[in-house]
Amino acid sequence: MSHTNSKPSASRRDFLKTAAATAGAAAAVQLSLPAVHAAGSDVIKVGVIGCGGRGTGAAENVLSAAPNVKIVALGDVFEAPLKRCRKRLTEFAQSDRIKQLGNSVELSDGTCYQGLDAYKGVLSSEANYVILATPPGFRPLHLEAAVAAGKTIFTEKPVGVDGPGIRRVLKAYEEALHKGLAIVAGTQRRHQRGYLETLKQIHDGAIGDLVGGRAYWNQGILWKRDRQPGMSDAAYQIYNWYAYLWLCGDHIVEQHVHNLDVLNWAFGSHPEKAVGMGYRVPRDKGYGAIYNFFAIDYEYPKGVHALSMCRQISGCANEVGEYLVGTKGTCHVNAYSINGKRVASRGGADPYVQEHTDLIESVRSGKPLNELKQVAESTLTAIMGRMSAYTGKAITWDMALNSKENTYPEGLTLDMSLPEPEVPTPGVTKFV
Template sequence: MTQLTRRKFLGTAAAISAVPLLTKLPAAAFAAGSDRIKVGVIGTGGRGVGAMRNCLAADPSVVVWALGDVFKDRVDEAREKLIKGSPKSRKPSAPVPSDRFFATPERCFSGFDAYKQVIASGVDLVILAAPPGFRPLHLEAAVNAGKHVFAEKPVAVDPAGVRKVISVGELAKQKRLAIVAGTQRRHAANYLETMRRIHDGAIGELVGGQCYWLQEGLWHRGRNPEWTEMEYQLRNWLYFTWLSGDHIVEQHVHNIDVMNWAFGGPPVKALGMGGRQARTDPKYGDAYDHFSVEFEYANGVRVQSLCRQTPNAQRRVNERVVGTKGYAMADGKIFGANKWKYDGDTPDAFKDEHVDLIRSIRDGNPLNEAKRIAESTLTAILGRTSAYTGKEINYNWILNASKQDLTPSRYELGAAPEVVIPIPGVTPLV
């Protein structure tokens, strides 16, 4: 893409800032006097570091400015990985050049308020990659402070959080702030072309579909006797619904988002089931190891959603959309009357989502994916809630009437929310 200098960008921004109700383009129009785009990472685990690297690859003006996490050791580890690279990791990475790394020790923060310090450090854009339970809080703080946002998926773990994200998204529109979510399939050339063809009628009228995220187990960091219960849960956040949303929300949201994309929005209702066959050890918190959910969309079409995290089991991660003239694999194949296969360049969607984010800011038309990712997050929550309670649930009810709010009463490294494994027919619908 053609690169704009910051000064040229600010000239464009000045014209945009004259729009009524806006006193100026937000702080993330990038500070005057420099071509740098200063990025801060909130949540410095593997995804936070990975997203920072993707952002660096997306635009040569990006620099690492600040790092923040609840735990200092995680910040220190992330800083070292970025400075030295990770040549021996599963996905080797090179060191960040010194002229693009400015996260000095003074701009590395830890504790539950680290997000506030990163946001206040002079960044233009923040990457939100802490456990999803913190996402609404961190997103709200970033937008209130006038920062552009890359928010990893999902963006909430409960209906209360989803409603906050939708509200903050509307505020971001008013302030001309970008919010791009980590649903990289929405930025992948193969998915974009496939979906264009689906919507143009290549497989006819849509009559069904299936989506899958079936894989082996995931990491668990064990328990250190020196940790409090809160620290234990935070360091093993995948297994606690108040932090992750359970894996149907944290992981399978990718595939669910694709189905919402195909059908033009969220479903009308869901009926689901799930449980714990492999995760019987209490160390796995309250997370299920499998879900099966039937989503019904507005045209009466039903979509089957399957996700599982079980060691030594078959892997399948994809989306299949069925129509009256054939079916499509959403990553680039159509079968039937209009047979087709994507043959373009292999996309690096993890980078491209950041390319699209930064380009939209430079163009003065910042992307805002808040409502869309909030809807897909809530669709996954809808399926989870149906499986947990054993009840068929309407989307509009969970959006507007559910009172579920999993936020703990306080954030401190002491006690943690009680672990109660959901039992269908016993767990109440809130």
């Protein structure tokens, strides 16, 4: 898991140049792709698993990303988002831009699947490209199944909420490599021109060796959903998924993972240890037991520290972004600024579209991208920070990865009774 340097005397930027060259050489190797992959100008047939706002948005993005794309299957636990998604995509496909690309939405009642097993219907359809956009607690299960089915995969971040889930994802990553499958993650900054140009200069030594960093996602309070009449515990928790650890992972995992991914990208490694804090101010009913603020000190290789801060409380100072400190200067990453000077433009393609363009191009060129390991590492970076805040203990990478805390309800059914969780208390809550 660790990206260690085989030559301790070399600088981190030397390592990153070597790693980039190695990755480029590996990407150039032609793989024998399964027949399920589109090749050349073959049609990309998309199935969407999770039809809420993000799944619907990702489906619109892929329709905008390349020619010869069709939406052929949808799946969701609930009927309402399934119907909304189908209606919106059907209308979206009527735009001149989508028609010019030769793209379409071809859905029927028989290709729209509902229930906890809806993902199985989508994976058994004619789709050769699947979007995984359910609440992240389901992601390990769906990734395993999509890889087993040999699909090209766009997976939203994060890709799990606990150590056991990440272990499953890393195993799926190895299987995907063996099969030559293409997987791109919804950490869209890695497909955003300004970030790419800025981080290239950092890796080329623009501010010297990195000695520190900061990452923020501080914003106002986020949404909650009220329980509807007749809803079981399980149905309600899935409906109001952001409030529950087993589905969301808490907002440091579900949201702040974007900024932590940028730190890992910049440092060329995941952190080795996390020490942090967090808690929650009083919240209305409907917010489960998740925290509304975290502050984490991450220790990266060579003793380099980075501060992480995220908060969801209205009426406070807000910021979303990343900063780096080097031996020769500083970088405000999301501002594309090095030592106070803008080094990249704000233009370029919409990264939410570009990530699909890059994925499709990698398949059609026979050089499949596979981002699953890096997003798994960024997800576990967030998880180890949450673990430290919940317990009040220092948590190492290996502790987080090998944790036995499996949050997914055993034998989950939609009519299951599930208790309301207790708020974790630092110094009392135990690491498992």
